[in-house]
Amino acid sequence: MSDAWVVVAAVGAGTIVIKAAGPVLLGGRPLPERVQSVVALLAPALLAALVATTTFGTGQQLVLDARIIGVGAAAVALLLRAPVLLVVLVAAAAAALARLAAIG
Amino acid sequence: MATDDAPIRFELRRGAVTAVPLAIAVGLFGVSFGVLSVSSGGMGALPAVVMSVSTFAGSAQFAAASVLSSGGQPIAAIAAALLLNARYLPIGVSVAPYLRGGPLRRLLKAQLVVDESWAIAADGDGRFDPHRLVGAGIVLWLAWVIGTIVGVVGGEALGDPATLGLDAAFPALFLALLVGQLRSRDAVVGALLGAGIALALVPFTPPGVPIIAAAAAALVGLVRR
Numbered sequence: 001m002s003d004a005w006v007v008v009a010a011v012g013a014g015t016i017v018i019k020a021a022g023p024v025l026l027g028g029r030p031l032p033e034r035v036q037s038v039v040a041l042l043a044p045a046l047l048a049a050l051v052a053t054t055t056f057g058t059g060q061q062l063v064l065d066a067r068i069i070g071v072g073a074a075a076v077a078l079l080l081r082a083p084v085l086l087v088v089l090v091a092a093a094a095a096a097l098a099r100l101a102a103i104g
Numbered sequence: 105m106a107t108d109d110a111p112i113r114f115e116l117r118r119g120a121v122t123a124v125p126l127a128i129a130v131g132l133f134g135v136s137f138g139v140l141s142v143s144s145g146g147m148g149a150l151p152a153v154v155m156s157v158s159t160f161a162g163s164a165q166f167a168a169a170s171v172l173s174s175g176g177q178p179i180a181a182i183a184a185a186l187l188l189n190a191r192y193l194p195i196g197v198s199v200a201p202y203l204r205g206g207p208l209r210r211l212l213k214a215q216l217v218v219d220e221s222w223a224i225a226a227d228g229d230g231r232f233d234p235h236r237l238v239g240a241g242i243v244l245w246l247a248w249v250i251g252t253i254v255g256v257v258g259g260e261a262l263g264d265p266a267t268l269g270l271d272a273a274f275p276a277l278f279l280a281l282l283v284g285q286l287r288s289r290d291a292v293v294g295a296l297l298g299a300g301i302a303l304a305l306v307p308f309t310p311p312g313v314p315i316i317a318a319a320a321a322a323l324v325g326l327v328r329r
Contacts, residue, residue: 003172003178004147004148004172006178007147007172007185008147008151008154008155008159010178010182011155011159011164011165011168011182011185012154012158012159014182014185014186015158015159015160015161015185015189015192016158016211018189018192019189019192019196019214019217020210020214020215022193022194022196022197022198022199022200022214023196023199023200023203023210023211023214024207024210024211026197026200031193031194031197034325034326037326038322038323038325038326039190039191039193039322039325040290040291040322040325041290041291041294041321041322041324041325042190042191042319042322043163043188043191044282044285044286044291044298045294045295045297045298045318045319045320045321045322046167046184046187046188046298046315046319047188047278047281047282047295047298048282048294048296048302048318049299049301049314049318050166050167050170050184050274050278050302050315051275051279051282051299052300053174053302053303053311053315054170054274054275054278056303056306057174057311057314059175059311060306060308060309060311061306062303062306062307067272067275069272070269070271070272070275070276071275071276071279074275074276074280078279078280078283083129083132084129084132084133084277085133085135085136087276087277087279087280088136088276088280090276091269091272091273091275091276092272092273092276094269095268095269096269097269099268099269
């Protein structure tokens with residue numbers, strides 16, 4: 001099995017269990033407050049880590065390149081409440097243009 | 105019997121109709137996932153579609169795809185995705201009292217819970233309408249799967265010209281997802297800390313590990329209050 005299929009199978013099975021845990025296993029009993037307050041911060045912490053590493057990381061190096069231009073353009077598009085696909089296209093186009101400008 | 109079913113059908117349809125504007129956004133998101141999956145270093149067309157059908161959690165799917173394409177180990181991709189999905193634990197608990205039927209029915213209905221369907225099902229007083237949840241969930245799931253298929257097919261047609269700026273697409277997507285999660289002061293602190301931890305670890309650990317380590321930032325939830 002390729003790496004991709006291993007990930008698809010494990011994430012799929014794990015997500016089904018996580019989503020069903022409350023309704024099927026816990027039967028509606030609330031989570032302890034301390035657990036809730038930690039779990040609530042997992043998504044923002046991990047998403048911010050992903051923003052940071054995909055902007056600056058290349059393998060095990062931190063580099064400044066055209067991606068910063070792309071992410072900056074995406075931030076502007078988000079402020080203007082653009083739909084997600086447009087945000088992504090703006091980011092890709094800005095990074096591509098920055099690269100072309102640097103080469104040309 | 106028919107009169108008993110009427111309110112159920114009403115709420116099912118109400119959930120589905122309310123979900124349509126959100127489904128357009130979710131569908132476009134699926135398109136992005138599909139396009140990135142067939143770009144170089146992506147997971148490929150069929151795994152991407154199977155993942156959208158079975159996992160139905162956008163941010164986790166993007167996280168797994170991103171860790172894989174940056175050269176991370178499968179175990180790192182799996183851990184990052186499941187840590188992101190941990191938020192569905194308390195969300196699942198919140199709807200649990202309102203989901204009826206045997207264990208299998210409840211398990212299936214629970215799969216339709218995503219951030220958007222959960223919001224549509226909320227009555228505002230801590231109660232949830234299970235039929236609205238199912239109606240909205242089905243519409244959103246269809247949009248996500250169809251969007252992924254469109255992206256996979258379209259991405260293969262686009263080919264190389266689109267890849268010049270593609271590496272900026274991942275951070276742009278995660279930024280869009282992050283903005284939706286910054287609903288409290290603690291969330292902002294957790295996000296800044298998570299980003300700092302991850303950047304500090306990039307030079308010293310294999311790809312993917314900095315993302316998992318950033319989960320430690322969530323512990324500020326214990327300290328700050």
